[in-house]
Amino acid sequence: MIKEGEMWYGGAVNEAHLMPFQDGYSYDMYGDTRGNQAVPLLTSTRGRYIWCGEPFKFTIEKNRLIITDAKGPLTIDSAGKNLQEAFKNAARRFFPAKNKLPDTLLFSKPQYNTWIELVYNQNQKDILKYARAIIDNGFPPGVIMIDDNWADYYGKFDFRLDRFSNATAMVDTLHNLGFKVMLWVSPFISPDTEVGREVAAKKLVLFDSEGDAAKTWSQASKPAIISWWNGYSSVLDLTNPDAMTWFRGRLDHMINTYHLDGFKFDAGDAEFYPANSISYKKVTPNEHSRLWGEVGLHYPLNEYRAMWKMGGEPLVQRLRDKKHSWEDLQKLIPHLTTAGLLGYQFTCPDMIGGGEYGSFIGRDKLDETLVVRSAQCSALMPMMQFSVAPWRVLSKSNLAAVKKAVDIRAKYTPYIMQLVKAAAKTGEPVARSMEYAFPNQGYAHVQGQFMLGSKCLVAPMVAAGNLKTVYLPKGKWRSDAGKTVKGPAKIEVEVAADRLLVFELIKD
Structure with missing residues (x-):
């Protein structure tokens, strides 16, 4: 039974805007991570948590939380008093922090991804042009990510010569400009190719059961073909150790040959591992997704978009691609803070302005205000990532507003780095929901603001217009404009186009 006033969170990051869960909500985790990160954990505002270690289905129905189809034993713990204690108790037991960090450049400077500017036309000339434009337009160099379609086909781990005349020289130039370089990779192999035939012969891929549920791995001969x-x-x-060895060998080849620094590990969603396929070791589709995460532990410069479990590990988790819309901008805060509630503290919001390239197609003009507010929303999250070039799509004044957001981040970077290092030790979220930071004070449904650590309340504009309602908990708060407000209070603030609203707790 759900206790009086008790509210529940957890499961899938991409469902966070629907949390706390309402009556009628249902989610089956088996083979479905909702295109982002998922964890078999539920936590409540009354300090309870449910953990399974394997996928399960849950439904909220008439004041009951119903668990069915659990693939492993359940742990139900009632030792805590609130959401924060429920999370800490679960994390300590099931996904403790490892005291290791991803590459800190991912936090200390903005990131840049070539996806929205180049889409599938990744090429040496335009990548270098993009990198130089970053600097020429007054943005600091950081990590630059080369996205999909850099190879002749999937599984071929060399740059395609028709678009990259000298990829090693390109990466060396990017290094000289002050960037570290990541490369997009996936677990997919184009089947009708030299590499495809090689990995199939070595049995490094999933196999098709061909309708025979009794067929064993040793009997299987036809590779499964996955639609993505x-x-x-x-x-x-990756349940086959030889496949893991082969893949890491190819990644290391890319690092050694082209001087790359790390990888953006895309795909890996549980849905791409059909339950009726045959693998070296029989596991759930979710476990296949987790094994994809294990690859990144060998590369401090990493990023994932899909994950199962792996909380507390030094892996960067990015939110799922968001559309260029206000509706999707409003999902950033609940999604990012829920990632923290599931043990993913090294988190990146989606690309500024949106990373779902389909929503850019056919647009003569972007919503410039949306791009600016998106940059402000990301500025004080653990990471911020650009893709669409602000200098290409924005007016002079809006470009200045985006650069001001980057400057605000630079001001808070020492504090962010302090929080990130603490998270590596304690597992505590860097970005925290209001309910997590101020338990049982009526903030469970507040999704338009978050706490950066324990002292900074960040309230970006995530809707059109310039009027923001802010909920200040008990204490004395100083705004970015220097005004002091005593909480608890609900206030309305007029927010200028270039302003990111921040309140600092100066006295509890």
């Missing part, structure tokens, strides 16, 4: 967003491919079977 960019075609049909084989997929690596």
Whole structure:
């Protein structure tokens, strides 16, 4: 039974805007991570948590939380008094922090991804042009990510010569400009290719059961063909240690040959591992997704978009691609703070202005205010990532507003780095929901603001207009404009186009 006033969170990051869960909500985690991170954990505002270690289905129905289809034993713990204690108790027991960090450049400077500017036309000339434009337009160099379609086909781990005449020289130039360089990779292998035939012969991919549920791995001979967003491919079977060795060997080849610094590990969603396929070791689709996460532990410069479990590990988790819309901008705060509630503290919001390239197609003009507010929303999250070039799509004044957001981040970077290092030790979220930071004070449904650590309340504009309602908990708060407000209070603030609203707790 759900206790009086008790509210529940957890499961999938991409569902966070629907949290706390309402009557009628249902989610089956088996083979479905909702295109982002998921964890078999539920936590409540009354300090309870439910953990399974394996996927399960849950439904909220008439004041009951119903768990069904659990693939493993359940742990139900009632030792805590609030959401914060429920999280800490679960984390301590099931996904403790490892005291390790990803590459700190991912936090200390903005990131830049070539996706929205180049989409599938990744090429040496335009990547260098983009990198130089970053600097020429007054943005600090940081990590730059080369996105999909840099190879002749999936599984071929060399740059395609028709678009990259000298990829090693390109990466060296990017280093000289002050960037570290990441490269997009996935677990997919184009099947009708030299590499595709090689990995199939070595049995490094998932196999098709061909309708025979009794068929064993040793008997299987036909690779499973997976439908994903960019075609049909084989997929690596990382339950096979030889596949893991082969894949890491290819990644290390890319680092050694082209001087790369790390990788953006895309895909890996549980849905790409059909339950009726045959793998070296029989596991759930979710476990295949987790094994994809294990690859990144060898590369401090990493980023993931899909994950199962792996909380407390030094892996960067990015929110799922968001559309260029106000509706999706409003999801950033609940999604990012819920990632923290599931043990993912090294989190990146989606690309500024949106990373779902379909929502850019056919647009003569972007919503400039949306791009600015998106940059402000990301500025004091653990990371901020650009893709669409602000200098290309914004007016002079709006570009100045985005650069001001970057400057605000620079001002708070020492504090962010302090929080990130603490998170590596304690597992405590860097970005915290209001309910987490101020338990049982009526903030469970507040999604338009968050706490950066324990002292900074960040309230970006995430809707059109310039009027923001802010909920200040008990204490004495100083705004970015220097005004002092005594909480608890609900206030309305007029927010200028270039302003990011921040309140600092100066006295509890």
